Amino acid sequence: MMEEDKIKSENPLKVNRRHFFSQLSVGIGSLALGSLLIPDLFKNSAGQIAQPTLGIPHFAPKAKRVIYLFQAGAPSQFETFDYKPILRERMGQDLPESIRKGQRLTNMTANQDKFPLMPPKVGFQQHGESRTWISDFFPHIAKIADEITVVRSMHTEAINHDPAITFFQTGSQISGRPSMGSWLSYGLGSENKNLPSFVVLTSRGKGNSQGLYSKLWSSGFLDSKHQGVLLRSGKDPVLYLNDPEGISRSDKRHLLDQVSSLNKLHHVETGDDEIESRIAQYEMAYRMQMSVPDVMDVSKEPESIIKLYGEDCQVPGTYAANALQARRLAENGVRFIQLYHQGWDQHGNLHDEMEGQAKDVDQASAALVMDLKQRGMLEDTLVIWGGEFGRGNYCQGKFDPNNYGRDHHPRAFSIWMAGGGIKPGLNYGQTDEFGYNVVENPVHINDFHATLMHTLGLDHEQLTYKYQGRRFRLTDVAGNVIKDLLA
Amino acid sequence: MIFESYIELPALVAWVGRWHPLILHFPIVLLLIGIFLGLTGKKVPKKLLTLAVLTALITAISGFFLGRESETKGNLLFWHQWLGGGLALFAALWYGLEGLQLKKPIYSKILQIVLLVLILFTGHYGGMVTHGEDFLALPVNKKEEKIPENPLIYAHVVDRILENNCVSCHNANKQKGQLLMTSLDNLLKGGEVGNTIIPSDAENSELIRRLHLPLEDEEHMPPEGKKPLDEREIKILERWIALGASDTLRLNQLEDSEPLVALVKGLMEPDPMEKWKNLPKVADSTLQNLASDYLTINRIAINSDALSAAAFLPPEYDPQYILNLKRVAQNIVELDLSGLPLGPQEMGLVAQCTNLEWLELDRTPITDVEIDTLKNLSKLRLLKVYDTKIGDKGVGVLKELQSLKSLYLWKTNTSQNVLDDLKSTRTNLIVDDGIDDEVKEFFIKSDSLVEEQ
Numbered sequence: 001m002m003e004e005d006k007i008k009s010e011n012p013l014k015v016n017r018r019h020f021f022s023q024l025s026v027g028i029g030s031l032a033l034g035s036l037l038i039p040d041l042f043k044n045s046a047g048q049i050a051q052p053t054l055g056i057p058h059f060a061p062k063a064k065r066v067i068y069l070f071q072a073g074a075p076s077q078f079e080t081f082d083y084k085p086i087l088r089e090r091m092g093q094d095l096p097e098s099i100r101k102g103q104r105l106t107n108m109t110a111n112q113d114k115f116p117l118m119p120p121k122v123g124f125q126q127h128g129e130s131r132t133w134i135s136d137f138f139p140h141i142a143k144i145a146d147e148i149t150v151v152r153s154m155h156t157e158a159i160n161h162d163p164a165i166t167f168f169q170t171g172s173q174i175s176g177r178p179s180m181g182s183w184l185s186y187g188l189g190s191e192n193k194n195l196p197s198f199v200v201l202t203s204r205g206k207g208n209s210q211g212l213y214s215k216l217w218s219s220g221f222l223d224s225k226h227q228g229v230l231l232r233s234g235k236d237p238v239l240y241l242n243d244p245e246g247i248s249r250s251d252k253r254h255l256l257d258q259v260s261s262l263n264k265l266h267h268v269e270t271g272d273d274e275i276e277s278r279i280a281q282y283e284m285a286y287r288m289q290m291s292v293p294d295v296m297d298v299s300k301e302p303e304s305i306i307k308l309y310g311e312d313c314q315v316p317g318t319y320a321a322n323a324l325q326a327r328r329l330a331e332n333g334v335r336f337i338q339l340y341h342q343g344w345d346q347h348g349n350l351h352d353e354m355e356g357q358a359k360d361v362d363q364a365s366a367a368l369v370m371d372l373k374q375r376g377m378l379e380d381t382l383v384i385w386g387g388e389f390g391r392g393n394y395c396q397g398k399f400d401p402n403n404y405g406r407d408h409h410p411r412a413f414s415i416w417m418a419g420g421g422i423k424p425g426l427n428y429g430q431t432d433e434f435g436y437n438v439v440e441n442p443v444h445i446n447d448f449h450a451t452l453m454h455t456l457g458l459d460h461e462q463l464t465y466k467y468q469g470r471r472f473r474l475t476d477v478a479g480n481v482i483k484d485l486l487a
Numbered sequence: 488m489i490f491e492s493y494i495e496l497p498a499l500v501a502w503v504g505r506w507h508p509l510i511l512h513f514p515i516v517l518l519l520i521g522i523f524l525g526l527t528g529k530k531v532p533k534k535l536l537t538l539a540v541l542t543a544l545i546t547a548i549s550g551f552f553l554g555r556e557s558e559t560k561g562n563l564l565f566w567h568q569w570l571g572g573g574l575a576l577f578a579a580l581w582y583g584l585e586g587l588q589l590k591k592p593i594y595s596k597i598l599q600i601v602l603l604v605l606i607l608f609t610g611h612y613g614g615m616v617t618h619g620e621d622f623l624a625l626p627v628n629k630k631e632e633k634i635p636e637n638p639l640i641y642a643h644v645v646d647r648i649l650e651n652n653c654v655s656c657h658n659a660n661k662q663k664g665q666l667l668m669t670s671l672d673n674l675l676k677g678g679e680v681g682n683t684i685i686p687s688d689a690e691n692s693e694l695i696r697r698l699h700l701p702l703e704d705e706e707h708m709p710p711e712g713k714k715p716l717d718e719r720e721i722k723i724l725e726r727w728i729a730l731g732a733s734d735t736l737r738l739n740q741l742e743d744s745e746p747l748v749a750l751v752k753g754l755m756e757p758d759p760m761e762k763w764k765n766l767p768k769v770a771d772s773t774l775q776n777l778a779s780d781y782l783t784i785n786r787i788a789i790n791s792d793a794l795s796a797a798a799f800l801p802p803e804y805d806p807q808y809i810l811n812l813k814r815v816a817q818n819i820v821e822l823d824l825s826g827l828p829l830g831p832q833e834m835g836l837v838a839q840c841t842n843l844e845w846l847e848l849d850r851t852p853i854t855d856v857e858i859d860t861l862k863n864l865s866k867l868r869l870l871k872v873y874d875t876k877i878g879d880k881g882v883g884v885l886k887e888l889q890s891l892k893s894l895y896l897w898k899t900n901t902s903q904n905v906l907d908d909l910k911s912t913r914t915n916l917i918v919d920d921g922i923d924d925e926v927k928e929f930f931i932k933s934d935s936l937v938e939e940q
Contacts, residue, residue, distance in 0.1 A: 049723070057787075057788050057789065058788060058789055059788045059789075060759045060760060060787050060788045060791070060793075061759065061787075139933060140929075140930065140933070143926055143929060143930075155777050170648070189785070190783070191783055191797060192783065192797070193780045193781075193783065194780060194781070196797065209856050284699070287780060304927070307927075307930065307931045308922070308927065308931075310930075321904065331825075333783070333797060333799065355817060363930065363933075366930075367930065370922050370926070371922075372920055373919070373922075374873070374895065374897060374921050374922050375849070375871070375873065375894040376847075376849075376869065376871045376873075376893060376919065379869065379893065457788060480718075483719075
């Protein structure tokens with residue numbers, strides 16, 4: 001950072017056109033000339049285009065925090081929210097080329113010479129006043145149909161898990177960019193200084209799963225204090241947070257003060273901001289020794305809440321336990337709570353595996369939304385449920401309606417959102433009758449990010465960070481806020 | 488467009504004109520020095536006066552040439568030219584008088600005062616020609632009067648968008664692109680390129696085309712540096728043209744499914760930031776002083792003095808960190824005190840936050856006595872008091888809070904009939920008294936995970 005400032009101040013050529021003219025206009029006499037060349041020079045200097053300041057939103061936000069229930073592996077839209085009766089009518093027939101249009105496939109199905117259409121084995125029903133189609137795998141989510149907004153027109157470019165999930169989490173298929181939780185932490189600051197502003201909780205179902213890597217919650221080139229903190233189930237939610245035996249809290253305080261004064265000396269010497277960040281991190285860890293066990297302790301939750309999330313929420317490490325934890329973290333001012341539930345990659349044995357996966361998440365996801373609602377937290381907490389892409393409408397491998405699989409499909413898939421300034425009970429976007437392509441109101445991942453940031457009071461074009469000579473955004477160079485989704 | 492009219496002038500003449508804004512400063516300064524010396528009874532050096540008059544004449548002539556470049560002469564330019572010409576003439580007169588060595592200095596003095604007045608007015612009009620009529624005006628807000636219930640789409644909506652974003656360059660005084668945007672007739676007449684507005688064909692209308700150009704495009708409107716229209720404003724103009732660019736069309740004449748309806752209604756909603764405009768100013772340093780590890784205090788948004796504060800429970804609770812908020816009580820619009828062992832002192836602070844719109848007091852030991860202190864929070868929109876000891880008396884107080892839209896009060900000592908009464912008398916108030924029993928029952932019965940075992 002120091003280096004950069006130094007270079008800037010020493011390099012008079014780092015002046016852009018506008019600077020040049022405004023400098024020019026300072027010269028006596030040429031003042032008017034300058035203003036004639038740029039008629040509104042003076043008006044601009046009054047700051048019509050606001051500069052982003054960090055730690056506060058650009059405009060009044062609807063949401064203050066996000067709980068992202070990520071279904072890693074990509075649940076099939078055909079067995080969740082996108083009901084396509086034609087798949088049953090034309091079961092086994094080849095997917096018309098007019099629909100597929102030679103789209104790129106993964107090497108798992110690219111060599112198939114037939115693409116027989118495969119209907120879902122699970123039933124579908126319409127629910128709520130919104131008449132939202134939801135599969136019978138999700139009886140609990142069906143109960144909150146009017147609280148959620150289902151978006152059936154999501155699309156992405158990535159066709160494999162790692163780039164796809166990286167795209168969702170960081171806005172880029174190539175790893176290295178900051179995760180969306182880090183961007184929000186950077187843009188909004190923390191709500192509770194005793195907890196990290198970005199927390200990650202993971203769980204795993206019995207279905208076929210793909211790896212999760214810490215790069216998904218990395219802060220990339222942003223200050224490392226914005227990095228996601230993985231909370232583990234069990235005695236030590238944060239590794240190495242607790243003091244070793246025999247160290248008292250006052251000893252620890254003394255140690256921290258000494259280390260901090262040394263660090264400060266070093267900071268004066270080098271000007272490296274990461275040192276300040278480290279000092280702050282030590283301090284937060286010290287406070288977290290008190291705050292984390294308190295937040296993680298679900299034993300104070302009343303019986304009625306346990307029942308709501310399902311008995312499983314008392315078993316650490318389950319999705320249900322994480323969902324309840326998510327509510328507690330949100331209540332305590334954590335900005336971004338990222339859950340991952342692994343096991344949604346059904347290339348085969350889809351029906352049975354999805355049934356199990358759905359059981360893991362259905363009740364707890366719906367319970368979370370209802371619990372947030374009764375606490376008035378749905379007014380300022382955005383809940384998102386979804387995977388990294390969709391799945392194909394045709395059978396992967398041998399055609400067998402009782403034991404089928406679906407390959408990856410990036411062109412259309414479904415997610416749902418609730419609360420936090422999103423219109424409830426909406427069915428947004430449409431796919432064609434085969435569920436293959438988006439035909440109405442497409443929502444690209446960049447649009448999704450832009451919209452999410454908008455609900456948090458952030459302008460996705462203004463929240464930037466300059467790194468290696470260019471400004472970066474979560475939405476890179478794209479993204480539109482989907483106004484129709486906003487309440 | 489500058490270049491086309493430019494061709495009609497000899498290039499050199501036009502070039503001389505371009506020096507006007509540079510040269511004009513010399514006669515102003517020189518004449519002012521001369522006038523100052525003259526009025527204070529000192530002798531005005533001959534050389535100074537010569538130079539002043541000479542530059543005044545050159546300025547006037549160059550100004551005349553520059554004026555020729557502008558096709559349309561608005562009022563501003565007209566006055567600027569005449570005043571400037573007069574100024575040069577009077578300056579020459581002064582020069583002549585000095586030469587005559589009049590015995591009565593009073594004539595000189597009158598002349599100097601006239602010159603002073605002329606300099607002021609010429610300069611003022613000149614400034615308005617370059618920077619716009621409102622450049623020197625006191626800062627006034629853009630046209631922000633409320634849009635009437637059932638607005639005329641052109642007069643109340645479209646014209647307002649143009650007025651706020653375009654008219655500063657497209658008016659009688661500053662007719663860029665030879666386009667006047669002050670009336671529908673003028674818009675339909677169009678500018679130099681033409682086809683500014685083609686009724687029922689938004690796509691081919693020059694005006695719309697320019698709005699959609701990339702920001703950095705030379706032809707984008709408004710030009711670079713000005714705040715571009717937002718998506719909604721562009722869509723409104725587009726739909727209005729698509730529907731025939733009529734000036735008699737009213738909102739209620741449109742079908743509900745017509746996108747313009749939602750767009751205009753969106754515009755009619757008050758900007759949430761507007762209502763906080765008149766809050767007392769708060770310095771960043773004040774906020775930094777108030778904030779601590781257990782108290783987060785932020786502006787609601789950049790440049791806003793409305794604050795949002797959230798307190799967390801420290802290992803040793805002392806209410807002082809909350810009571811300190813008194814300094815900014817007027818500014819706090821959102822306050823989260825949930826889960827704290829609140830007492831009368833803290834509630835006293837809450838009562839002082841009269842601009843509060845959002846208040847969280849859930850999971851605290853408050854009772855009906857403390858609820859009484861909320862009486863004067865007339866702007867309160869959301870209140871969380873679930874898991875507290877408030878009872879029916881407290882509900883009576885809350886019932887009177889007319890702005891209240893959301894109330895969370897399950898797990899309290901309230902009785903069902905009082906809640907029912909509240910729900911029926913305050914229909915615009917959403918009372919959340921917990922998860923619906925039937926749904927709860929369903930969740931308990933169908934615990935999917937237990938079933939599996």
